[in-house]
Amino acid sequence: MIRVLTLLLGFQLFGESLARGLSLSVPGPVIGLAGLFCTLLVFPRLAEFMRETVTGFLAHLSLLFVPAGVGIVAHLDTFASYGAGLAVALVGSTVLAILAAVGAFLLVARLTGAGDD
Amino acid sequence: MTEAVALWSYLAQEPLLWLTLTLAAYVIADRLAEALGRHPVANPVLISVILLAVILKVTATPYAIYFEGAQFVHFMLGPATVGLALPLYFNLARVRQSLLPMLAALLAGSLVAILSALGIAWALGVRGQALLSLAPKSATAPVALGVSEAIGGQPTLTAVLVILTGITGAIVATPMLNLLGVTDWRARGFAVGVAAHGIGTAHAFRVHETAGAFSGIGMGLNAVLTAVLAPLVVGLLF
Numbered sequence: 465m466i467r468v469l470t471l472l473l474g475f476q477l478f479g480e481s482l483a484r485g486l487s488l489s490v491p492g493p494v495i496g497l498a499g500l501f502c503t504l505l506v507f508p509r510l511a512e513f514m515r516e517t518v519t520g521f522l523a524h525l526s527l528l529f530v531p532a533g534v535g536i537v538a539h540l541d542t543f544a545s546y547g548a549g550l551a552v553a554l555v556g557s558t559v560l561a562i563l564a565a566v567g568a569f570l571l572v573a574r575l576t577g578a579g580d581d
Numbered sequence: 582m583t584e585a586v587a588l589w590s591y592l593a594q595e596p597l598l599w600l601t602l603t604l605a606a607y608v609i610a611d612r613l614a615e616a617l618g619r620h621p622v623a624n625p626v627l628i629s630v631i632l633l634a635v636i637l638k639v640t641a642t643p644y645a646i647y648f649e650g651a652q653f654v655h656f657m658l659g660p661a662t663v664g665l666a667l668p669l670y671f672n673l674a675r676v677r678q679s680l681l682p683m684l685a686a687l688l689a690g691s692l693v694a695i696l697s698a699l700g701i702a703w704a705l706g707v708r709g710q711a712l713l714s715l716a717p718k719s720a721t722a723p724v725a726l727g728v729s730e731a732i733g734g735q736p737t738l739t740a741v742l743v744i745l746t747g748i749t750g751a752i753v754a755t756p757m758l759n760l761l762g763v764t765d766w767r768a769r770g771f772a773v774g775v776a777a778h779g780i781g782t783a784h785a786f787r788v789h790e791t792a793g794a795f796s797g798i799g800m801g802l803n804a805v806l807t808a809v810l811a812p813l814v815v816g817l818l819f
Contacts, residue, residue, distance in 0.1 A: 531651030549705030565690030
């Protein structure tokens, strides 16, 4: 578990360094994700080694969002002035984005015959 | 009595208490969601946030003090994002097979998320930093915070908007897509990941494994695309 965590942190560190060093707008963890993915393509055995720990970790992904969510208590004044507008925008745009993505996926899947086997 | 007060004022300043309460709130919320048959509205993040917000309000604890303890959990978002490389890798064959549909869904979903959020909020009178903070809200938290800072939003407000977006997506996706009769788990999962990042992905994994894997991919790709698109869109509009 410690070795897997070290790997994850190492790739994040690599990503952060690259993002800062080259002042990229892509955040460090995403570059780390891409870096780990490319490494897995070269070393497939690494994927098996990391599988169990990472799967267990990702099963509790929801927990990691709680601290940021509680931040709502620090923004109650913003929600008092803009709450209705923000709420409609959040719900409306989330529904529209899901519909747009599902629609585009199914349309192009049909056009290209990329069925699911 | 004074001893209890002294003990409380000591503990309330310590990271240990708020870290423990964050985990405890999540355990209770997860149990509750389980007891309610994983009904979409019984979202564990939503329940945890409500529980903790009430505790902070009742004890008059500032968010900054709470975050001193909760930051250890928050920090793990970074390595978790990196870890999303694994579901992506294990689904490589299916990803290759549906590459074009995924790219189309990614572009459509990402653009619609940014533009419709800004458009609706602007039409309803939201202005300034609050509006800009909304732009990256469909991307996963660590990404959205960085983007928000870069385009002149308030990162902490963006964090809240990101979480609320994720909860919204997790609540509406299943009933809405069932109603529309969408049976392709790849499309369903991918769309939820693009629109509602990690919270949507956590929900998708509970519904169907394929949906979860594709949701993780959608989330990862949209994190990258939002980091590129949101500054462009905001630069063009404002």
